[in-house]
Amino acid sequence: MENVRWIINDNSRVSGEKANVDAFSQNEISKARNFHKKFDIYEPTPLARLTELSAKLGVKEFLVKDESKRFGLNAFKVLGGSYAIGNFLAEKLEKNIDEVDFDMLKSNETKEKLGDITFYTATDGNHGRGVAWAANQLGQKSVVYMPKGSSQYRLDKIKAEGSDASITDMNYDEAVRLADKNAKATGGEVIQDTAWEGYVKVPMWIMQGYGTLMLEAVEQMEEYGIDAPTHVFLQAGVGAMAGAVQGMIASIYPENRPITTIVEPEVANCIFRSAENKKMTNVTGDMFTIMAGLACGEPNPIGWDIMKDYSDAFISCPEYVAADGMRVLGNPLGNDPKVISGESGAVTSGIVYEILTDENLKELKEKLKIDENSKILVISTEGDTDPDNYRKIVWDGEFSR
Structure with a gap:
């Protein structure tokens, strides 16, 4: 069985010149949010507060932004x-x-x-x-x-x-x-949603558009009485969403920036390998993974520039991590709300669950400073966008450890 692999970015908290995140300031992202608000079907997606799960896992908050409710399209994209x-x-x-x-x-x-x-x-x-x-x-x-x-x-x-x-x-x-x-x-x-030489403007707009979900989450956390999360876990394909949200986090929380971890599937871990090699690195081949939305081998350079400077850790995950996340969110404890999360959407919840329950990841938990005061935010980027596969995993237990 493949193991979870991780890298701590020791430079993320070191002062010095870093990637400019002005394009992801609250003011800039508000332009995207205001545009989306003009849609007749617009409404903020839920921020699920999993109180009983957080208590069981020994943290203060476990918050899941549920993008399955976005415009009736079952995903944030x-x-x-x-x-x-x-x-x-x-x-x-x-x-x-x-x-x-x-x-x-x-x-x-x-x-x-x-x-x-x-x-x-x-x-x-x-x-x-x-x-x-x-x-x-x-x-x-x-x-x-x-x-x-x-x-x-x-x-x-x-x-x-x-x-x-x-x-x-x-x-x-x-x-x-x-x-x-x-x-x-x-x-x-x-x-x-990825950039290359001569093609930057459109990917930047796309990344700013993704920021709407994080602005909503900030407002929803404030309604819960939470001034800021202590930890944010973000999944990455090319890294457009992860880079955008990381840029927003650095801009919105300059004094109390949450510890941020980037999560990818093992077979398509171009961001992880880039962190490992300290330069942008591609992954080639078919990249078959249940996390289809993350099966990308070439990083978005805009997102990578931000993540390499501000993200605190990078994780490469086996398939079972996403599957566990789907099962945990789909089978809530007590009065916790149910979140139907697809393979790509659930991998961040899955890795949080693994970190907090697997003794083999105790060192990673300590490196990330997760404890009883931690307020963890994850984004479930999609619902059951492949219903048959969702049932095979959640009902039949496929991709278990």
Whole structure:
């Protein structure tokens, strides 16, 4: 059986020049939140307070941001794609993002000005569905490429949004390059949550869009009487969401910055390997993992620059960690709320559970300074986006230790 591997970043608390996080300040992220608030279906997703579980695990708070309730799409990714498309169209109209809303962007008058636009992207499921949904809502088209081994259920959900979607014979990073190539060949536009040379603006918008969930969490914690979490665990694929939230944490909590840990699947641990090598490092191959949303081999350089300077630890996880997280959240103690969390969504809850119950991880618990006063925040980034697989894991016990 594979073991949990971890690295402590000794430089995260050392003073000196660090990556600029001004783009993720509360003021900047509020622009994204205000844009999302203009959607008719907008409402903050729940912040589940697992009081009985925290007591059992010996910590003060265990908080789970439940993104399965986001816009009826069962995942957080739509926050990034919609905000990026909104910004792109606003620029085409020579307006600022605060001057537009979804109703205006989908009006006949705007459509006549903009003409037909096709948005291209690659996805393991959730990002592509979010882009397809936003394009469809605005009367535009989308083309979505998925890596080999992707779920038919997730593909069908993307197609249901009117997208020309398909499963390729490529891995995720190769599918990204295909989306870029075909967008250029057809005059389309790429909406991708990773960056490369000459392609930075859109990924930055996507990352800022993800920030809406953390602003909500900050407000919800304040309602609970919690001034700040002491620990935050963030899952990473390319590292766009993790980098964005890490940047926000560094900006919002400059004096009492929570201890932050980045979590990845063992077979697609490009951020972990980058931390290990102290430089951006890719992972190649098929990267088959139940955590499909995290099966990415090439780090987002914007996110990596932030994580390497501010994140306190990096963890590479076997499959059972995510599976345990799904089972823990799906079978709550006492009056704790139930959280239906998919494989990629539950890995952070799973690693917290392992750290607090597995004697083999006692040293990591001590290094992270987790104790009875700890207030831990995790983000369940998706619900049961593959229901059949969810049941196999939660009902049938697949991927147990």
